[in-house]
Amino acid sequence: MNFIDEIKWTDDGLVPVITQDASSGRVLMFAWMNHEALRKTVKDNVAVYWSRSRKKLWQKGEHSGHFQTVRELRLDCDGDVILMRVESRSGIACHTGRESCFYRILEKEIWCEKEPVLKSPDEIYSGSADD
Amino acid sequence: MNFIDEIKWTDDGLVPVITQDASSGRVLMFAWMNHEALRKTVKDNVAVYWSRSRKKLWQKGEHSGHFQTVRELRLDCDGDVILMRVESRSGIACHTGRESCFYRILEKEIWCEKEPVLKSPDEIYSGSADD
Numbered sequence: 001m002n003f004i005d006e007i008k009w010t011d012d013g014l015v016p017v018i019t020q021d022a023s024s025g026r027v028l029m030f031a032w033m034n035h036e037a038l039r040k041t042v043k044d045n046v047a048v049y050w051s052r053s054r055k056k057l058w059q060k061g062e063h064s065g066h067f068q069t070v071r072e073l074r075l076d077c078d079g080d081v082i083l084m085r086v087e088s089r090s091g092i093a094c095h096t097g098r099e100s101c102f103y104r105i106l107e108k109e110i111w112c113e114k115e116p117v118l119k120s121p122d123e124i125y126s127g128s129a130d131d
Numbered sequence: 132m133n134f135i136d137e138i139k140w141t142d143d144g145l146v147p148v149i150t151q152d153a154s155s156g157r158v159l160m161f162a163w164m165n166h167e168a169l170r171k172t173v174k175d176n177v178a179v180y181w182s183r184s185r186k187k188l189w190q191k192g193e194h195s196g197h198f199q200t201v202r203e204l205r206l207d208c209d210g211d212v213i214l215m216r217v218e219s220r221s222g223i224a225c226h227t228g229r230e231s232c233f234y235r236i237l238e239k240e241i242w243c244e245k246e247p248v249l250k251s252p253d254e255i256y257s258g259s260a261d262d
Contacts, residue, residue, distance in 0.1 A: 002240065003237060003240045003241060003242055006242055016147065016161070018149050018158055018161065020158055024156070025155070025156025025157070026156070027149055027151055027158065027214050029207070030147070030149065030207060030212040042237070042240065072236060072237075073236070073237040074233040074234070074235060074236050074237070075233070075235040075237070075242050076160070076161060076232040076233050076235075077225050077226065077227050077229075077232045077234070078232070081161040081232075081233075083158050083233040094208050095208065096208050098208075101207040101208045101209070101212075102205040102206070102207050102212075102214040103205070103208070104205060104206040104207075105203060105204070105205050106134060106173070106203075106204040106205070106206070109133065109134045109173065110134060111134055111137055111206050
């Protein structure tokens, strides 16, 4: 059985992917892959996701330049979630211009924004789609 | 708006949760919460999930003793994924007796088991449900 078939894909043919910075251990983002996205990711060693909203393949960084080089792919015990450890040259994973998408922390039952914006989204995308 | 309503829940009323060890940064597991699981988690500071297979609340550790004390809850930019940073006294998160559920690493297109079993599942559960 090949590594694609060992994964338990959703009925929509997707698998959730947790992306973690390989150096710092920070969890950067959460996204989805289909078969083709995973194959491309493995082949080229650069993160490619499936955009559920745009319904198309999405190479992280294709608009923003915030590419993610893949250091390691892990599969969980149930075979239905991937953990991808990456190196991000830009240090920005979030479309808001922050290092991580997980920048809101719960404090006294309020989600508080705690992380600096490293680059403004206007500057990152200048009219093109977020990625 | 309260912190529960700020989350974009799935049509099934769930939110995916990435659980990370607060000290080591290791990603331990991936599971789901419903409103009640999140409320209990916040109230008691101990991880409670929703089991999609058993269709019931599931306090992590209720059978295994592998409780997770919550150190921090984070929400992503889209408001539809939670990152929970925990402390695990036992050091075991996976029902296979490993530290992390993500113990298979892709090497030359083969998922290779790379992590030691710290405690045998028979010993952990002795007939009760995995958790």
